[in-house]
Amino acid sequence: MSIVFREQRARLEGHCGVEEAESLHAWMLEQTAPEVDLSACEHLHTAVLQVLLVARPSLVVLPPGGFLGQHLGQLLAARARGPARVVQAADDQEREPR
Amino acid sequence: MSTRSSSATDPLMEQFLLESREQLQRASQGLLELEDQPDDLDRVDGIFREVHTVKGSTGLFEMPALTRLVHAGEQLLQAMKSGELSIDGETIDLALAMVDRVLEWLDALEVSGDLPRGATEQGAELAERIERHIREPGDAVAANPEGAAGNATAEEADGADDLLRQPPQALKAFAPATLRQLFRQAMDGGRREALLLGYHPDREAFFEGEDPLALLAEVPELHALMVEEPDDWGETETFDPYCCRLAFHALSLAEPETLEAGFARAGGQLTTSRLAPAALVCLQGESGGTAVAGDLLDEARAALEQGDSDRLERVITTGRELLGEELFLRDGLEWLAVIESAPGVATCWSEEILAALREERQPDFAGLAGIGSAGAAAPETPAEGGGLFAEADAGGGLFADPQPSQRVEARPDHTDPEEPGDAAGGLFPDAPGVPEASSRESENGAGSRLQGRDADRGEVVRAGRGNDSARNRAATRRQSHAQVRLDQLDRLGELVGELVVARNGLPHLARQAEKEHENRDLAREIKSQGALIERVTRELQRAVSDVQMQPVSTTFQRYRRMVRDLARKLEKDVELVLEGEDTEADRDVIEALVDPLTHLVRNSLDHGIESAAERRAADKPERARLLLRARYTGDWLNIDVEDDGRGLDAEVIGRKAVDRGIIDEAEMAELDEEERRRLIFAPGFSTSDAVSDVSGRGVGMDAVQNAVRDLGGRLELASTPGEGTRTTLVLPLSMAVNKVMEVDIHGHPVGIPVSSVVEISRVSTERIEAVRDQRVVVLREQVIPVLDLHAALGIPAPEEGDGLSNLVVVRHGEQLLALEVDRVLEDRDVVVKPLEGILAGNPAFSGSALLGDGRILLILDLRGLVR
Numbered sequence: 001m002s003i004v005f006r007e008q009r010a011r012l013e014g015h016c017g018v019e020e021a022e023s024l025h026a027w028m029l030e031q032t033a034p035e036v037d038l039s040a041c042e043h044l045h046t047a048v049l050q051v052l053l054v055a056r057p058s059l060v061v062l063p064p065g066g067f068l069g070q071h072l073g074q075l076l077a078a079r080a081r082g083p084a085r086v087v088q089a090a091d092d093q094e095r096e097p098r
Numbered sequence: 099m100s101t102r103s104s105s106a107t108d109p110l111m112e113q114f115l116l117e118s119r120e121q122l123q124r125a126s127q128g129l130l131e132l133e134d135q136p137d138d139l140d141r142v143d144g145i146f147r148e149v150h151t152v153k154g155s156t157g158l159f160e161m162p163a164l165t166r167l168v169h170a171g172e173q174l175l176q177a178m179k180s181g182e183l184s185i186d187g188e189t190i191d192l193a194l195a196m197v198d199r200v201l202e203w204l205d206a207l208e209v210s211g212d213l214p215r216g217a218t219e220q221g222a223e224l225a226e227r228i229e230r231h232i233r234e235p236g237d238a239v240a241a242n243p244e245g246a247a248g249n250a251t252a253e254e255a256d257g258a259d260d261l262l263r264q265p266p267q268a269l270k271a272f273a274p275a276t277l278r279q280l281f282r283q284a285m286d287g288g289r290r291e292a293l294l295l296g297y298h299p300d301r302e303a304f305f306e307g308e309d310p311l312a313l314l315a316e317v318p319e320l321h322a323l324m325v326e327e328p329d330d331w332g333e334t335e336t337f338d339p340y341c342c343r344l345a346f347h348a349l350s351l352a353e354p355e356t357l358e359a360g361f362a363r364a365g366g367q368l369t370t371s372r373l374a375p376a377a378l379v380c381l382q383g384e385s386g387g388t389a390v391a392g393d394l395l396d397e398a399r400a401a402l403e404q405g406d407s408d409r410l411e412r413v414i415t416t417g418r419e420l421l422g423e424e425l426f427l428r429d430g431l432e433w434l435a436v437i438e439s440a441p442g443v444a445t446c447w448s449e450e451i452l453a454a455l456r457e458e459r460q461p462d463f464a465g466l467a468g469i470g471s472a473g474a475a476a477p478e479t480p481a482e483g484g485g486l487f488a489e490a491d492a493g494g495g496l497f498a499d500p501q502p503s504q505r506v507e508a509r510p511d512h513t514d515p516e517e518p519g520d521a522a523g524g525l526f527p528d529a530p531g532v533p534e535a536s537s538r539e540s541e542n543g544a545g546s547r548l549q550g551r552d553a554d555r556g557e558v559v560r561a562g563r564g565n566d567s568a569r570n571r572a573a574t575r576r577q578s579h580a581q582v583r584l585d586q587l588d589r590l591g592e593l594v595g596e597l598v599v600a601r602n603g604l605p606h607l608a609r610q611a612e613k614e615h616e617n618r619d620l621a622r623e624i625k626s627q628g629a630l631i632e633r634v635t636r637e638l639q640r641a642v643s644d645v646q647m648q649p650v651s652t653t654f655q656r657y658r659r660m661v662r663d664l665a666r667k668l669e670k671d672v673e674l675v676l677e678g679e680d681t682e683a684d685r686d687v688i689e690a691l692v693d694p695l696t697h698l699v700r701n702s703l704d705h706g707i708e709s710a711a712e713r714r715a716a717d718k719p720e721r722a723r724l725l726l727r728a729r730y731t732g733d734w735l736n737i738d739v740e741d742d743g744r745g746l747d748a749e750v751i752g753r754k755a756v757d758r759g760i761i762d763e764a765e766m767a768e769l770d771e772e773e774r775r776r777l778i779f780a781p782g783f784s785t786s787d788a789v790s791d792v793s794g795r796g797v798g799m800d801a802v803q804n805a806v807r808d809l810g811g812r813l814e815l816a817s818t819p820g821e822g823t824r825t826t827l828v829l830p831l832s833m834a835v836n837k838v839m840e841v842d843i844h845g846h847p848v849g850i851p852v853s854s855v856v857e858i859s860r861v862s863t864e865r866i867e868a869v870r871d872q873r874v875v876v877l878r879e880q881v882i883p884v885l886d887l888h889a890a891l892g893i894p895a896p897e898e899g900d901g902l903s904n905l906v907v908v909r910h911g912e913q914l915l916a917l918e919v920d921r922v923l924e925d926r927d928v929v930v931k932p933l934e935g936i937l938a939g940n941p942a943f944s945g946s947a948l949l950g951d952g953r954i955l956l957i958l959d960l961r962g963l964v965r
Contacts, residue, residue: 018304021339029334046311047304047339054331054339067315071323074273 011037012044021047028055035059038068039089052076062088108211114155115208116581119201121148126197129190130658136185139263145193146175152200163218164203170225171196173267177232180266182369184235187666192228194659199224233298233345234367262464265380266371268296268347271324274429277378278436280321280349284375285440290351292321292373298345299366306365310346316360319351375440376447376463379433383426385458390420391427395452398434402448410438430455587646587685594635594642598927599948601635604628643684650728650737651679653688657699657726664703671721672707681728683735687829690809691737694802698739698825699724701799706743706823716820718742731828734811740824746817748774758782775817779803807911807961810853838928838947838957841906842921843887844896849947849957850917852925854908859916863903866918875905875916882907884916890942890963896920910960917958928955 003020004011008031010024028034028051036057038044049072052060060076063069069088076086128145132138153168174193177183199221206214269277284290295317299310314323326345331337350357354370361368394417401409414435421428434451437443446466454461604624612621654676665672707722714720725740748771755761755777766774777783781800803813811829830853838849859877866875866884873884884905888895905916928947941962947955 018309018340025337025339043312043315045304045309046299046342046344049311049325050339050342050344053325053327053344054334054337067320071314071320074276075323075325 008033009035009037011039012041012048014040015042016044016048018045018047021045021051024048025051025055028057033058035061037061038072039063041068042066043068059085059087062086064089110158111207111211114158115204118152118155119204121152122197122201122204124148125152126194126659127655129193129197130662132185133187133190133662139179142175142179142185143263146172146179149175161213163213163221164200167196167221167225168200170228171200174228174232176264176267179264180261180371182266182371183232189231189235192231195224196228261371261373261377262466263462264460265377266294266373268294269378269380270382271326271347272322272349274380274382274432276322276349277380278432280351281375281378282436282440283321284351284378285442287351289375289442292375292378293350293352293354293357294371294373295348295350295357296345296369296371297348297361297366298368299342299364301341301343303342303365304340308364310342310344310364310366313361313364314346314348317348317350317352318356320348321351322349324348376466379437379451379461379463381426381429381433381454381460383429384424386425387421387427390417391455394427394431395456398431399449399452402445402452407438410434426458427455582645584685590642591646594639597635598639601628601631602926602949604631646685647682648685648688649680649682650688651676653692653695654679654726654728656692657695660696661699661703661724664700668703669709670703670707671710672703673721673723675723675725676727677725678728681730681735683728683829687735687809690805691827691829694805694827695726695737695739697799697802699726702739702741702743702823706741706745708744712744735827735829737827737829738824739826740822742822745819745821745823746775746778746815747819748772751775751777755780755783775815778815779813803911804961810851812909812911837925838955839906839925840923840955841887841904841917841919842923843891843919844893846891846893847923847949847953847955848887848891848919849926849928849955850906850908851957851960854910854960856907856909856914858922859905859907860902861905863899863901866903877905877907877916880914882914882916884918885963886918888918908960910964913964915960915964917963926955928957 002013003016003024004013005027010027012020034055034057036052036059039061041063053076060072062073073086073088125145125148128141128148132141132145135141149168149172153165153172156165156168171193174183174189174196178185178189178193183189203213203217203221206212206217280292284292297310297314299308300306303310314320324347326347328343331343354372357370358368394413398410398413400406401413414431417428417431421431423429430451434448437447437451444466447463450461450463450466605628608621608624608628611617611624657676658674661672661674702724707724708716708718710720713722723742725738727736727738727740729736729738752766752769752774755774756763756766760777760780760782761769769777779799779802781798783798783800806813806827806829809829811827814826814828815823816826817823837852839852839855841848841850857877861875861877866873868874869881873886874881875884876882886895887893904919904922906919906922907914907916909915926947926949928949942959943956943962944959945957947957949955
């Protein structure tokens, strides 16, 4: 599992475990408009979810399918104080960030 | 907190206070009754509605603390309704605590326009307690070694009915479209049962190595997932991601056993509810669209009745165009579309949706045909039954929820020029006829083919709880009552009284006309008008008196709560039985009864009724019985307070009286059992433990007795040691206008309340004897003390007598007294006004009355005289 931080975007790949929660949170606090790219994320720990809920990223990119793709979107989008935007990566989309 | 105008100047607040008080009092009563009958779902529903209404009203005023607390109470009741929470003592306690607190706050609002100090904190604390109780009834298990599944509470079959009546609150966390999709899936699968999961991990779950999200990811056939966050995450800087503060709600079509197996090793709390597809129907949204609602719903109804799918299609399309997605009505139409497009539905389901939309409530599917899930009872409708649109594509077209971009704001006067046959005005054209359904293809390609539905329709069971029109009637029925302010009622009473007195002046005028002015005709006219006025006035008096009459039930019901709370505190099991609640008496009399009755009830509970152990030892049923009964005997109102407790032991009482120095041994020896029991009424009999919070004043039974006597009544006592005690309050039915007997005492007119007069006797003066400085007379073998009113009033007695004494024998309480007067005159109706000025302190008089001829009548106060 890894998190790659590039400019204002954090990209989570593979399984994002509980130990990543704190560093992700700290990083998000330092950004003005943090974006979180989950398109290559297979699973994230509940602790990481809490970070996403509290820290309010301005953009979340969801994986095209799977548990996260299907349910996290609903979960995040339905909140009144959710991320400003939630988009879903398409299957054929370039996985690498710009 | 900003100051608001007090209710005196704010009619909206006044209305809110009035209505909310009533609603909360009804809720409180309902809760007490519910405790005895926890299965009474209608009652829970009723209580819920009352609290719900109050909550809605609080929204008019900016009082978040109040809204929050009532909202918590509403949630508690919601949980009770859906069966999530069992209706036990603790739950009822919390609900009552909420009601009590809010009632207190309403009082504060009435006086000052503001909530009391500390309201926000107290309210929040209670609200949190309630919320905690809803989540974790009983003791929360932090780390359950058996796993969360050990805590799983699956709904029983009868709980399923609750879910059909009102959707579980948690469903509202899900998007309506999600619920509809799940519904459709469940129905397509043969009416499968859905599972609603609530999963609340422990705070330390992560430290236990758990990942709740991973567990949820493993749930088979997970249809939807929602997360519940804490109200307040706190400061982002102090946020601790390792403390799990989330709860989850999920919907799945999996088997409960599979699910529970998955959660077997997890900590935290897991609740599962099994939902028949119809239980998923959870209407959400805001009020609105009322301008078009009537037409739309009527059209929909007609379409259903005729089995006309095209017509229904038009209703739904129109609804989508006119109504915003956020509207309740729109949501209902979307559900209608889904239901009618699903296999295995019955017409009554849709009818119930329409009824629910009309009444702005959730649909209640309990008991409707074919409503259970296939796993439960066998479906009543034939498997091939279905909605009007049953064969339409599930994936798209008319019956999929439209994309958000298609939303259109409500525009009530919209008319679509594309609609065939649209008239220039009006929403729905008079449909000339239904086009051949089987050959028609709609423009959006989804196809709506009328299945051989018409033929089937006659066989579809139209079971339902009632038809629309009955419900409409109920909804539009207005209360045939009016609210009247008590001070207005008092004023009416006063005015009637004054009218009565004024009427009394007419005979005098007539006499004057005849005697002084020698005008017989005028006298006759006056008399005849007077008679007419008298007749009308008596009617008016009766009418106002009837308005003043109130059934004792309002007072009796207060005791339910008191008995319940006190019995719980004393750890006694007491059943309160109320009889004769419909008995009516004057409002003032009833009000005045409250203190004495309260004292008597407390007495019974405290001292009369034994502990459970004592009762068992005495071979009595553990459940004690306390009876409050109201009945008429002639012109009197009788209120009994009766218990099946230990009764009054004359010996014990006698000894206590001697100990207290009320009487000495010798006197005690002369008293019979009955008289000894009555010693409890002696002042000074009760100890300080009877200075309860009843009213802070008065001590013991003598206070009760005085109160009753002041009302012109008396107390009766009956008791059997070991079996119980009955105390009876005997009271006059009305207090407003008094009948007094006018007597003359050396030219001074004095009034004696007629209700106290026992008899009038003219005896030879010799019969009045003196016994130890007290003059007495023997009448009908009773020795009655005689009181010479001249002396009592400080008026010189007439010098010579004619050897005869006029005695008016009166009863005050249990005591008889003979009043010596000069002449006995007529009975009069008077309005007694309190004495003012120097006369006010005179104990002999209770008030004065203005006579029709301008004279003033002093009204005797028998209590003052007796002393």
